[in-house]
Amino acid sequence: MIKIENISRRWGDFSLKDIDLNINEGEYFVILGPTGAGKTLLLELLAGFYDRDTGDIYRHGEKITSLPPQERDFSFVYQDYMLFPHMKVKENIAYGLKVNGEKDIDRKVRKIAIKIGISHLLKRRPMNLSGGERQRVSIARALVMAPDVLLLDEPFGSVDYRTAKKLRSIMKKLHRKFDCTTIHVTHDQEEAMILGDRIAVMRNGEIEQIGPPEEIMRKPVSRFVADFVGTENIFHGRKCKEEDGALIKLKEGDITIHTTERVRGKVTVTIRPEDIILAEEKFESSARNVFKGTIKKITDRGNFHEVLIDVGLPLIIYVTKQSVEDLSLKRGKKVNVMFKASAVHVINE
């Protein structure tokens, strides 16, 4: 539904080079890349805040390259919220409806506030809200417009990790509910893997790879992509049994894992590499998840070593240098990996 064709823009020393993207209706599209990759600039060009040097943007096949922002029907959410400080939360959310002369503003504002869980904040001023609350207001202000496309610029970049995790799952639910095409810019690969239907990895103003999260993670096209996305254990799966927590059947590798967290239907699962134990022999322990696997790769990361183990799917584990020597870990060696059910974090879709 959104087509970006050969967009280029020079900006001092930096330039976006020949960006080509196709974003589908209702898709959650993530643009992932390090700081300075040009992600935000690309998003702002899409929103129409700046003009491109060459190239065109289409919406539903119609060229919108030279439309001003107010006619594009794209809503923008900035990392640092950009709430109007002189307006109450309610007025902030109502702003777009008001300038467009819509009716029934109060009811619409109330409805979206309830959905996003900020109805108790409506009378407050932005400066009296926490970071997470502000970002929810900012998202509500964008979503209440029922935009064609929702543009999110590092939306969870200014809040702490716990709040970011919470906002993530809210965003996921909202996307499901509103079915709004979303373009989300982030430097956080975990966030990208969890939220994205598809991911575009950007570097130095160019797109390195586009694809679904699994493909980006399993088949990175370049060393850069591999280094950038390869350091987390993120899997997709669905609930298969409930017992003392739940059993999750993963999409790949014919593997089921235990978790202590609540699971509903389709889920994304993350396991931190430092939470996984590696052993030569299986031993009795409180770890409910035990797998056999083969070491595929060991990378020296300075403070620790990163070990990639194939247990049916690739699992990344951090171990100390001492452990590598003591267990004489090397490529091709068969090992056991274990992790507690409580180390399995679940994001419900």
Add this chain to the structure above:
Amino acid sequence: MREKISPITVVLLLAPIIGMLYFLELWWVLIPFFIFSVVLIYIYGERKGDMTFVIFSIFGMLLVFFILLPIAELFYEALPDLNQAIEDPRALRAILVSLTGAFIATLIGLLLGVPLAYTLARKNFHGKNIVEGLIDLPMVVPHTVAGIALLVVFGRRGSLGEPLGEAGLNFVDAFPGIIVAMLFVSIPFIVNQLREGFEDVDPRLEQVAMSLGADRKTAFFTVSLPLVKRNLISGALMGWARAISEFGAVAIIAFYPHTAPVYIYKVFMEIGLAAARPIAVLLLLITLTIFIIMRILSRRFGIYDKD
């Protein structure tokens, strides 16, 4: 490491100041100054061991007294004769001319200054430096020079004065001339205040507003302008105060009708200090009252948290 200056240094620095004040018999300055110094040394010097701010404050206080002294003495000597000024209809009329002239000049300054300030804050263009320099120029030019320059343009044979005069709008020795002179000197205060305000408004706030469907004009009036309310008020206040206090430019282009400063000058020259003093005090009382009230009112517009 915190810089430490010993109390002895402070006393050595204070001695000549206090000595001078004693010699000049300025008791009412000497006593509060002495008490102030002792209190400062006691509070900061003893407890924190850091005398830097004590010394800075003492020096700073001298400057404050320098402003306070003439005004206080003026009030002290002329206040009993204030009824002289109140009973002089020409003085009252002159003050009224000053107040209304400054008010109109400020309104014009705001009407034209807001768009200029916003453009300067948001856009870069060739010659922007020159425009900014020109805006500051009225602060640098001697005001008699400004008056003469304005007279060249707005005089009876002036490039603007002649056609406007034919249309019935005269500037020389007329109320519009006063407004022109006042506007000229107050422009930098109004425009610079507003420009600083607009520069502090994140352009992305306007971008968000536009992505929500507002055109640039709507974004300006609903987001940017409300956010510079404080600068708008303080700029207007500074411009207005500057306009009232203008003498040189006004006297040259429009000696009549008298503004308050012109009338005070005239009375001073023709009758003398004793006659000019009460009028000066009356003008000060009125403008200071308005100024202080507006300052307090503008406080109530809180500064918004910059997200």
